[in-house]
Amino acid sequence: MMAAVVATFRRQTLAGEMLLLQLAIVVVVLAAVAAVSLAQSEATFNRVEGRRVAALAEQLAANPLVRSQLTRPLPREALAPLVxxxxTQSSVTSVTVADADGRIVSSTNPTVTGDPLPLGEGATExxxxxxxxxxxxxxxxxxxxxxxGATQENLGQHLGTVMIGEADPTVWQRLSGASSYLLxxxxxxxxxxxxxxxxxSRRVKRQTLGLEPREIAGLAEHREAMLYGIAEGVIALDPQHxxxxxxxxxxxxxxxxxxxxxxxxxxxGIEGRLRDVLAGDREGTAGRRDEVVVRHGRVLVMNRMTVTKDGRPLGSVTTLRDRTELARLEREIGSFRSSTELLRAQAHEFANQLHTISGxxxxxxxxxxxxxIRALNQRRQSLDVSLSRRVRDTAVAALLMAKASLAAERKVRLRISDDTxxxxxxPEDAADVATVVGNLVDNAVDAAAAGETDEGxxxxxxxxxxxxxxxxIVVRDSGPGxxxxxxxxVFSHGFTTKAAQEGERGIGLALTRLVCERHGxxxxxTNTPDGAMFTARMTVSHLADAVAEGAPR
Incomplete structure (x- = not known):
């Protein structure tokens, strides 16, 4: 039977279980209230009625007729009317008079006449x-x-006993008597x-979207598996961030x-660009996807989604992907792309020169x-001599040579400062310096090609x-700034200069900042009268120190 009840309870819905449990609590509380009321009613009855029947018994025991009749052989006939x-007058249940031997001589219940008077526990004659x-x-x-006895012959002598009783009320009578409004x-x-x-129960059902406990437990398990089983970061914020x-x-x-x-x-301690993306505070960040943020040396791509229900904002969920390694690969691919562009630009330049010579x-x-031919040779030698004399690192010099050819193809003159x-x-420092120089020169060439200058x-x-x-590293350009x-x-966004103007997104300057910060x-x-000026500073090792430690040349 109990197993069947438990099985039936388990088959109930969550709202049904809540309703049954609440009803059970209500029943228990009502039973407790009723029990307390009964106890109070019984205590009141014993106190009030006990005093009343005791007073009536004392009154009857002091009646001269009772005292006189108990000394006679047959007191029943004389005491019956009095009893x-x-x-009748006191509305009690029973009135009984017994003689000195404890035999009932008169009672409202004639059937007990002659029987021994029942004594209470602890009562003495x-x-x-x-x-x-x-x-x-x-x-x-x-x-x-x-x-x-009250006469001289029997003064103080025990002549008999008077007992007056009031029947205990029923439970219903006690509840009715406890308070007129108790029921x-x-x-x-x-x-x-x-x-x-x-x-x-209805509110619980609405708040749980009608899901049952086993379904809620399943969703919680699936959520844990999803959150901790994916390779992306997930962050949820409430409306107060x-x-x-x-x-x-x-x-x-x-x-x-x-x-x-x-x-x-x-x-x-989350501030700046990262806070703007997570909170969606800054205009334009709430609905954009694949936002690039640099955080503690990592390049993060973030997507934020606002969560609402019935038009009420519940917060937001943001996913994060680590693109640091991908950015490194993009940097390496960029170096190959630069080499390819260099070969293409040089091939195009050589083709034009050959066409000129042929004509x-x-x-x-x-x-x-x-x-x-002499003019071409002098210009090439001038650039080669300038680079070789001022830039002794072959990797950086080769990069600048390639960038010069690419800039010339876009009608932009790349020049090396006399103070270089x-x-x-x-090799490690050279690769990072080349990355910074390459990104800054690319952005500067884009800006200069798109801008206008008084020099023509x-x-x-x-x-x-x-x-x-x-x-x-200082790179100046004649662009609009x-x-x-x-x-x-601009560095937190990961914009290049061109992207900042046209609204496109990239990670060129973000990578540049990341490389600089990694090198301390x-x-x-800043903007100058001519255009923009980017200044980067990096800590590097001396080649002599690296050679002493066994680093390759």
Whole structure:
């Protein structure tokens, strides 16, 4: 039977279980209230009625007729009217008179005449007693008072006992007597309890979207498996920008403490561009996808989605992907792309030069051919000598040579500052310096090609300087400069100069900043009367130190 009840309970819906549990609680509370009311009613009855029957018994015991008749042989006939009158006037259940031997001589119940008078527990002959006794298959609250002689012959002598009893009320009578409104109160409380239980069950059902406990448990298990089984970071915020959920990958990518859930972005020290993307505060960041943010040396791509229900904002969920390795690969691919572009530009340049020479030969201008070839040779030697004399690192020099050809193809003149001086670097430092120089020159060429200059020909100038422990890279251009509102965040956005103007997104400058920070340096941008000027500083190792440690040349 119990197993069937448990099985039926388990088959109930969550709302049904809540309703049954609430109803059970209401029933228990009502039973407790009823029990307390019964106990109070019984205590009141024993106190009030006990005093009343005791007073009536003392009054009857002091009656001269009772005292005189108990000394005679047959007192029943004389005492019967008095006993019945006492019962009628006082509305008690029973009135009994016994002689000194404890035999009942008169009673409102004639069938007990001649029977021994029942004494209460602890009652003694000649002393008063009150309490509960079972009489004639019913329990009564009785008071027993001794009848003592008052004449000179029997003064103080125990002549008999008077017992007056009041029947205990039933449970229903006690509940009715506890309070005239108790039953009404219990009924109202029952109705309110049932209605409240039903409303609570409906509310729980709405809040759980009609899901049952096993379904909620399944969703929780699936959520844990999804959050901690994917390779992307997941961060959830409430409308007050407090973290409500973060998986292990998200915590690792943002370097958050283990107890970060429940803390706000400000308490976690998340500021700047990262905070704008997570909170969606800045205009244009809420609906854009694949936002690039640099955080503690990592290039992160973030996608934010606002969560609403019935038009009410519940917060946001942001996913994070680590693109640091991908950015490194893009940098390496970029170097190959630069080489390819260099070969293409040189092939195009050589083709144009050959076409010019061929045309001069065809029209018979042999001397002009000689002068043209000498001019080309002098320009090439001038650039080669300038680079080889000022830039001794072959990787950086080759990069600048390639960028010069690409710039020339776009009608932009790339020049090397007279103050440029760069010694040979370790291969690792040379690769990073080349990355910074390449990205800055590419952005400068794009800006110069798109801008206008009073000198007629757009230009880009590169200035490389090296001291005992660092390299400073300064790239100037004749372009329109960087908008003031983007000057502080252009590196955080991951925009190139061209992207900042046209609204496209890239990670060129973000990579540049990442490389500089990894070398303990920094990068900044300012506007000059001619255009923009990017300044990057990086800490590098001396080639002699690297050779001493066994590094390859």
């Amino acid at each position: 019945n009158s006492m019962q 000649g002393r008063g007693w009150s309490g509960s006794l079972r009489l004639d298959d019913s329990r009564e609250l009785v008071a027993q008072v001794p009848v003592l 009404a109160y219990l009924g109202i409380a029952s109705g309110l309890g049932v209605a409240g239980s039903w409303l609570l 407090r973290l409500t959920l973060v998986n292990e990958m998200g915590r690792r990518l943002l370097d958050l403490p283990e107890d970060c859930v429940g803390l706000s972005l400000a308490e976690l 001069l030969i065809q029209i018979g201008e042999q001397e002009e051919v000689v002068r043209y 001086a760069l010694d040979r670097l370790t 020909e757009p230009w880009v100038e590169v200035d490389l300087r090296q001291d005992a422990s660092s390299v400073e 960087v908008a003031p509102e983007l000057a502080r965040e 340096g920094e990068i900044s941008v």
